[in-house]
Amino acid sequence: MPRSADLPAVLAGPVLDVAPLLLGATLRHGDVACRLTEVEAYDGPDDPGSHAYRGQTPRNAVMFGPPGHLYVYFTYGMHFCCNVVCGPEGRPSAVLLRAGEVVSGLEVARGRRPTARAERDLARGPANLCQALAIDAAANGVDLTRPLTLTLASPAEGDRVRTGPRVGLRLAAERPWRFWLADEPTVSAYRPAAPRRRTTS
Numbered sequence: 001m002p003r004s005a006d007l008p009a010v011l012a013g014p015v016l017d018v019a020p021l022l023l024g025a026t027l028r029h030g031d032v033a034c035r036l037t038e039v040e041a042y043d044g045p046d047d048p049g050s051h052a053y054r055g056q057t058p059r060n061a062v063m064f065g066p067p068g069h070l071y072v073y074f075t076y077g078m079h080f081c082c083n084v085v086c087g088p089e090g091r092p093s094a095v096l097l098r099a100g101e102v103v104s105g106l107e108v109a110r111g112r113r114p115t116a117r118a119e120r121d122l123a124r125g126p127a128n129l130c131q132a133l134a135i136d137a138a139a140n141g142v143d144l145t146r147p148l149t150l151t152l153a154s155p156a157e158g159d160r161v162r163t164g165p166r167v168g169l170r171l172a173a174e175r176p177w178r179f180w181l182a183d184e185p186t187v188s189a190y191r192p193a194a195p196r197r198r199t200t201s
Helices: 004-011 015-021 106-112 126-133
Strands: 026-029 032-043 070-075 079-086 093-104 148-151 161-164 178-181
Touching: 004 015, 004 079, 015 032, 015 079, 015 093, 026 093, 032 106, 032 126, 079 126, 093 106, 093 126, 093 178, 106 126
Parallel strands: none
Antiparallel strands: 026 032, 026 148, 032 093, 032 178, 070 079, 079 093, 161 178
């Protein structure tokens, strides 16, 4: 198992190498901890699906900083999603944390996710994961040593790691840059992007 001191070195690698290494890792915020079961890789200037594809903005600035920080964004006017910044500083790549299993603070997580129908749904999906861990805009830019901590696990065996297209993307939708652990009930269901509605004049 990698030591916590190795975390910056691991996260400094290429995003497609880092993403599967985060499977099985534990993200903790206060009393609640989640074991990550599903992630997606986003490769900055080489990835039309990335927030950083067209360059730096106030929203995505954290992605251009050093690895090992959290990039949190607000979407659909109601949800937060979080990403682990990786790769060398200045190259804006990140791994979206899509789903996890609550392994500590179960009752606290249930209180934050009262609409979850089953335990597996508490952190199933990127917005639900953030809600279960109480991650919001205040966490944007924090490093993953405090108050949020990321602890790596031993790499998952190759036959347990699955890959496929990322969820809900219209651009670069065919790239198999979503990674998940096989036979994990917390992994979210795959959904392609909804087709754009045509407007009539």
